[in-house]
Amino acid sequence: MSSLTQLQTGDSLKEIQLSPVSRIALIKYAGASGDFNPIHTIDEEATKASLPGIIAHGMWTMGNLAKLFTEYYEEGFVKDYSIRFKGMVFLNDVITLKASLKDKEDNQLRFDVQAVNQQGKDVIKGEVVYQLY
Amino acid sequence: MFKDQIGKRSNKVKNAVERGAVKKFAEAIGDLHPIYFDEDAGRLSRYQKNIAPPTFPRVFEYGVIEGLHLPNIGLIHGEQSFHYERPLFVGEEIYCYSQVKNYFEKKGNFGEMGFLVMENCGEDSEGNVIFTSSSTVVISEAVRKVLAK
Numbered sequence: 210m211s212s213l214t215q216l217q218t219g220d221s222l223k224e225i226q227l228s229p230v231s232r233i234a235l236i237k238y239a240g241a242s243g244d245f246n247p248i249h250t251i252d253e254e255a256t257k258a259s260l261p262g263i264i265a266h267g268m269w270t271m272g273n274l275a276k277l278f279t280e281y282y283e284e285g286f287v288k289d290y291s292i293r294f295k296g297m298v299f300l301n302d303v304i305t306l307k308a309s310l311k312d313k314e315d316n317q318l319r320f321d322v323q324a325v326n327q328q329g330k331d332v333i334k335g336e337v338v339y340q341l342y
Numbered sequence: 343m344f345k346d347q348i349g350k351r352s353n354k355v356k357n358a359v360e361r362g363a364v365k366k367f368a369e370a371i372g373d374l375h376p377i378y379f380d381e382d383a384g385r386l387s388r389y390q391k392n393i394a395p396p397t398f399p400r401v402f403e404y405g406v407i408e409g410l411h412l413p414n415i416g417l418i419h420g421e422q423s424f425h426y427e428r429p430l431f432v433g434e435e436i437y438c439y440s441q442v443k444n445y446f447e448k449k450g451n452f453g454e455m456g457f458l459v460m461e462n463c464g465e466d467s468e469g470n471v472i473f474t475s476s477s478t479v480v481i482s483e484a485v486r487k488v489l490a491k
Contacts, residue, residue: 241370267419272371272397287396291423
């Protein structure tokens, strides 16, 4: 484990590639989060909503993306985390999580963060401000 | 159609940051790090307890805003943000409420889109704000027509 304090502007955290999105993963997220909107788990409901298939909860992707920072918990915490949902995530999509340091001010590290699908398209994109102790 | 709801807020609801719920949530986002569930890892950390992942407040209840009726279908989650004063601790109680922050309409590719901004807030038992979160929900013209009926 490296330290966030050593990062220079432009440096990236180690990317994480998720395993292909599965129905069971979305069922688990529905149960754990309490978001039982059926377009995330049931094919017919997704079709009824004019979607080509079930889509991941946006918050599932946002939740996943934050794990890039988890291992640094002794150094600080995620103070601000804001994202825009840019594209839908479908079954079997392969999502890659990325963060790179945009700037450093006093004890605050500002990262660009994004989750990208197998076509290289952003599905969510935003910013994390990490507060160092 | 949601303009008259701006400023309305719910009553505070007490939520526990439950150990089991945090573990299940961490597992569901593929982030089963010991700091979230292992009691020893928590005890040995700077917090001397376990913490919850930053998006965990998705689990909390925020009470009911009188008169605000949102359909559970046809809404698009556009933006989401969280702001923390410190991480959430496993085992603590958080008092949560929600308010309608803003509503506006904008011409888009699919007609006049409605943007509803909701702000959620979590406080400790002394009333100190621990986190706020904001969600922008996009409501299409088609869905608003159904709602208006």
